[in-house]
Amino acid sequence: MTDATDPLYQEVQGPTPRQMLKLRALGHKGLIFGLIVVGLLVVIAILAPILAPHDPYEQSLMNRMVPPVFLGGTWEHPLGTDHLGRDYLSRLIYGARVSLLIGAVAALISGVIGTAMGVAAGYFGGKVDAVVTFLINVRLAMPVVLVALAVVAILGGSLTVVVCVLGLLLWDRFAVVMRASTLQVSRRDYVAAAQVIGASTPRILLTEIMPNIFNNLIVVITLEMAHAILLEAALSFLGLGVQPPTPSWGLMVSEGKNMMLFEPWLVLIPGAVLFLLVLAINLMGDGLRDVTAPEGRS
Amino acid sequence: MLPFILKRLGLALLVAFTVSFISFSLLFLSGDPAAALAGETASGEDIEAIRRVYGFDRPMLVQYGEWLFSAIRGDFGESYYFKLPVASLIAERLQVTMLLGVCGITFALLTAVPLGVAAAIRPNSLIDRVALFLSVAGQAMPSFWFGLILIVVFAIQLGLLPPSGAATWRHFIMPTIVLGYYAMPAIMRLTRAGMLDVLNSDFIRTARAKGAGEGRVLFKHALRNAIIPVVSLAAVQMGFMLGGSIVVESVFALHGAGFLAWESIARNDLPTVQALILVFSMFYIVFTFLADVLNAWLDPRMRSS
Numbered sequence: 001m002t003d004a005t006d007p008l009y010q011e012v013q014g015p016t017p018r019q020m021l022k023l024r025a026l027g028h029k030g031l032i033f034g035l036i037v038v039g040l041l042v043v044i045a046i047l048a049p050i051l052a053p054h055d056p057y058e059q060s061l062m063n064r065m066v067p068p069v070f071l072g073g074t075w076e077h078p079l080g081t082d083h084l085g086r087d088y089l090s091r092l093i094y095g096a097r098v099s100l101l102i103g104a105v106a107a108l109i110s111g112v113i114g115t116a117m118g119v120a121a122g123y124f125g126g127k128v129d130a131v132v133t134f135l136i137n138v139r140l141a142m143p144v145v146l147v148a149l150a151v152v153a154i155l156g157g158s159l160t161v162v163v164c165v166l167g168l169l170l171w172d173r174f175a176v177v178m179r180a181s182t183l184q185v186s187r188r189d190y191v192a193a194a195q196v197i198g199a200s201t202p203r204i205l206l207t208e209i210m211p212n213i214f215n216n217l218i219v220v221i222t223l224e225m226a227h228a229i230l231l232e233a234a235l236s237f238l239g240l241g242v243q244p245p246t247p248s249w250g251l252m253v254s255e256g257k258n259m260m261l262f263e264p265w266l267v268l269i270p271g272a273v274l275f276l277l278v279l280a281i282n283l284m285g286d287g288l289r290d291v292t293a294p295e296g297r298s
Numbered sequence: 299m300l301p302f303i304l305k306r307l308g309l310a311l312l313v314a315f316t317v318s319f320i321s322f323s324l325l326f327l328s329g330d331p332a333a334a335l336a337g338e339t340a341s342g343e344d345i346e347a348i349r350r351v352y353g354f355d356r357p358m359l360v361q362y363g364e365w366l367f368s369a370i371r372g373d374f375g376e377s378y379y380f381k382l383p384v385a386s387l388i389a390e391r392l393q394v395t396m397l398l399g400v401c402g403i404t405f406a407l408l409t410a411v412p413l414g415v416a417a418a419i420r421p422n423s424l425i426d427r428v429a430l431f432l433s434v435a436g437q438a439m440p441s442f443w444f445g446l447i448l449i450v451v452f453a454i455q456l457g458l459l460p461p462s463g464a465a466t467w468r469h470f471i472m473p474t475i476v477l478g479y480y481a482m483p484a485i486m487r488l489t490r491a492g493m494l495d496v497l498n499s500d501f502i503r504t505a506r507a508k509g510a511g512e513g514r515v516l517f518k519h520a521l522r523n524a525i526i527p528v529v530s531l532a533a534v535q536m537g538f539m540l541g542g543s544i545v546v547e548s549v550f551a552l553h554g555a556g557f558l559a560w561e562s563i564a565r566n567d568l569p570t571v572q573a574l575i576l577v578f579s580m581f582y583i584v585f586t587f588l589a590d591v592l593n594a595w596l597d598p599r600m601r602s603s
Contacts, residue, residue: 137309138316141586143541143578146559147324150571153563154327230440234545237442238560253443264450271443279438286434 031287109167114174122182405478414489537582
């Protein structure tokens with residue numbers, strides 16, 4: 001038995017792949033920034049009832065459009081109040097829940113659909129591949145915002161409908177990336193070896209293919225989560241996404257739009273938070289790709 | 299070349315056919331289109347009458363066939379809300395959207411390609427970092443918010459540009475920037491990656507070795523090769539942009555096809571919505587088809603796949 005703590009062993013082996021990964025991750029500024037911001041916003045979303053100074057739905061017509069503290073307001077409402085006198089900070093905090101929930105669930109649904117299609121196309125090839133490639137082409141030809149708006153308008157805007165519509169529309173990148181990754185992996189010798197010893201197809205897919213395309217999957221999940229969050233905000237901004245009085249950042253921008261002339265912060269604050277969240281998720285995704293991709297290793 | 303074009307054309311037609319079926323099926327997503335059209339206060343008799351007048355009582359496939367054959371002839375029926383032929387309604391509004399799309403993609407190319415080239419010539423320089431920052435920010439920027447910020451700054455605070463409408467060319471400046479910025483990051487990244495790739499290749503070293511000037515190497519030899527995939531990406535982005543113009547048009551109250559889509563969705567005007575989905579999809583299909591043919595023409599290796 002080799003003793004892993006033996007200095008000689010350490011010298012010969014050098015750092016393990018896992019340690020190398022950790023080192024690369026810690027040295028990647030974008031990844032660290034993304035992880036911290038996303039982590040912080042997730043904690044804020046979970047602890048919303050504790051952190052929010054007020055009820056996000058409580059209206060107070062006496063306290064409408066109170067400016068934020070840095071524009072001459074008071075600490076009673078640190079980020080002011082909206083056109084119905086609701087505390088803006090509390091609505092922002094609860095809005096993080098809506099964005100993160102929609103982003104995560106939509107990415108999960110589209111991830112399951114797209115991965116199944118992509119892996120099947122890449123592994124089986126032939127007719128399966130032709131059908132999947134065709135479906136990807138059809139999906140890409142459909143204008144996402146327009147179709148999502150139309151379906152939400154017909155079925156009625158609610159959190160569930162928006163999540164399902166986005167989940168059913170955003171699988172294209174999963175299918176494209178998973179197909180390419182599977183194609184690459186299934187040419188490897190270990191897959192051929194598994195086939196030769198008579199492993200069943202599900203077994204090969206689960207134990208040989210999936211673990212080796214998992215890194216790419218994580219990257220696409222983060223990027224599509226950002227995509228879904230932006231789309232939800234756009235749908236809610238157009239009035240055909242999450243419906244009032246639910247606090248959604250896109251909806252808050254839309255509600256603030258009419259007062260934009262005199263109170264531009266009503267639009268600036270929720271948009272800036274949305275921008276920050278999407279930026280952080282994208283940086284996290286790009287960082288994960290740099291850190292896990294072999295060509296990114298130095 | 300010809301077999302490739304025919305094969306690619308067949309695929310495009312098949313995609314268009316499938317998309318047309320999906321956009322037609324939207325009508326039936328609500329369950330009963332007659333009831334949806336009649337409104338909540340309508341009586342059972344009213345709904346029956348509407349069902350007969352619009353022919354909703356026939357099998358769905360028959361209705362689809364009729365709709366498709368009319369659509370091919372350019373007849374998309376009558377708008378429920380505007381009481382006008384959908385086709386002329388869209389044709390009129392498309393001019394604004396097409397103009398916006400062309401301006402947007404031009405703006406994106408004119409900023410993204412020079413930035414990408416400059417970034418690739420000097421990796422990790424200041425200009426490379428600025429280009430990276432612009433593309434990362436562009437990918438995270440909600441376009442409706444960006445549009446509103448531009449309105450606050452340039453229309454309200456500085457009073458330089460009109461906040462909304464489509465009367466003069468000055469009305470198109472801010473929408474062009476917002477829509478173009480949406481397409482910029484991808485084009486910039488592809489130009490940079492392509493240039494880096496080409497600049498490290500043997501023929502560039504040969505060109506330099508035989509004493510070609512740096513400008514000649516960069517633009518005559520390198521950019522010509524790096525730009526091929528950018529052209530096809532720009533075509534794809536143009537297709538996406540026309541579909542995405544709905545957000546920009548609603549922010550700037552530009553009465554184009556995207557604005558029409560928003561209006562007709564909000565008013566449950568299904569014939570218009572169906573036609574618009576089909577029209578926007580057709581643009582994407584035509585653009586990607588042209589891009590693929592152009593690519594195959596420029597690069598014979600593409601013809602085999």
